[in-house]
Amino acid sequence: MALDYLDFTGDCVVVTGGSSGIGKSCAMALAGRGLAVAITHFHDPDEADEVIGRIHANGGRAIACDADVGDEDDVEALFAAAESAFGPVRLLVNSAGRNMSGTAVQDMSLDHFDRVMRADLYGPFLTCRRFVRGLEGKDNPGGGGRIVNVSSIHEAAPRAGAVDYDSAKGGLAQLTATLALELAPRGIAVNGVAPGMILTPMNQSALDDPKERARRARAIPWGRAGRPEEVAELVGYLLSDRADYITGTTVKIDGALSLKVAQDA
Numbered sequence: 001m002a003l004d005y006l007d008f009t010g011d012c013v014v015v016t017g018g019s020s021g022i023g024k025s026c027a028m029a030l031a032g033r034g035l036a037v038a039i040t041h042f043h044d045p046d047e048a049d050e051v052i053g054r055i056h057a058n059g060g061r062a063i064a065c066d067a068d069v070g071d072e073d074d075v076e077a078l079f080a081a082a083e084s085a086f087g088p089v090r091l092l093v094n095s096a097g098r099n100m101s102g103t104a105v106q107d108m109s110l111d112h113f114d115r116v117m118r119a120d121l122y123g124p125f126l127t128c129r130r131f132v133r134g135l136e137g138k139d140n141p142g143g144g145g146r147i148v149n150v151s152s153i154h155e156a157a158p159r160a161g162a163v164d165y166d167s168a169k170g171g172l173a174q175l176t177a178t179l180a181l182e183l184a185p186r187g188i189a190v191n192g193v194a195p196g197m198i199l200t201p202m203n204q205s206a207l208d209d210p211k212e213r214a215r216r217a218r219a220i221p222w223g224r225a226g227r228p229e230e231v232a233e234l235v236g237y238l239l240s241d242r243a244d245y246i247t248g249t250t251v252k253i254d255g256a257l258s259l260k261v262a263q264d265a
């Protein structure tokens, strides 16, 4: 079973973007280890119902909230719902996010840039802030808590046409590192995972078209794209006590794709 070697100290985890892709795999795996899970969906209740239904069918505990992670009120409502249903939230996974647009900078509206920033950078800021506020004082007497931010190898490997996404993920790397430093005295660990190409709806065309999938896999040294369940394994480890001494780092999970930067000149 996924993550079956792990123990968890927290009993409630918030997983943003938990209705789809990597977040969904995290939610399913963590619920399978006995954690109560609060997921977000983005105006897609059917997608969330499917995940919640599967968790409940397996005997797990889960709720879903419609939340824009870039909206302060939505983030407050998400955490209030999780705390009311399951008690203090001591684990957080930030997986919600928007992909790059492929738009050149001269053609990119501020509105568009802002939408990606709000999902991919402001969102983790708001959820991390609310997570930390929720663990102040009496609700966290022994200290502790763990956050995993789902970044991307493109936090450090830029692409033309991705000034929106790559800027947001670059900022997320610094958010992760800075919060790790700030929160270490409180025993709250903050780490990131940086996936390469993972087969989720964010890569829908590769899911749909085996030829495209094979073509893109040839660019990956490991010879294939990753699966969301593999990212969930890593996230689960980083959330667990086994990773106690790991904080302030981002772990790549990319089949060595990011190492191809600056080759073949």
Ligand SMILES: NC(=O)c1ccc[n+]([C@@H]2O[C@H](COP(=O)([O-])OP(=O)(O)OC[C@H]3O[C@@H](n4cnc5c(N)ncnc54)[C@H](O)[C@@H]3O)[C@@H](O)[C@H]2O)c1
Pocket: 017, 019, 020, 021, 022, 023, 040, 041, 042, 067, 068, 069, 070, 094, 095, 096, 097, 098, 099, 118, 119, 123, 150, 151, 152, 153, 194, 195, 196, 197, 198, 199, 200, 201, 202, 203
């Ligand atoms: N799939 C990949 O190849 C890949 C690679 C690197 C990084 N990532 C990162 O992994 C994370 C998860 O992506 P995924 O592959 O599971 O894609 P996905 O599209 O399946 O999941 C992302 C989810 O985030 C939601 N979302 C978008 N904007 C939101 C907002 N403002 N508020 C709340 N939810 C919002 C989407 O509706 C979707 O449900 C993202 O942060 C993405 O950048 C993915």
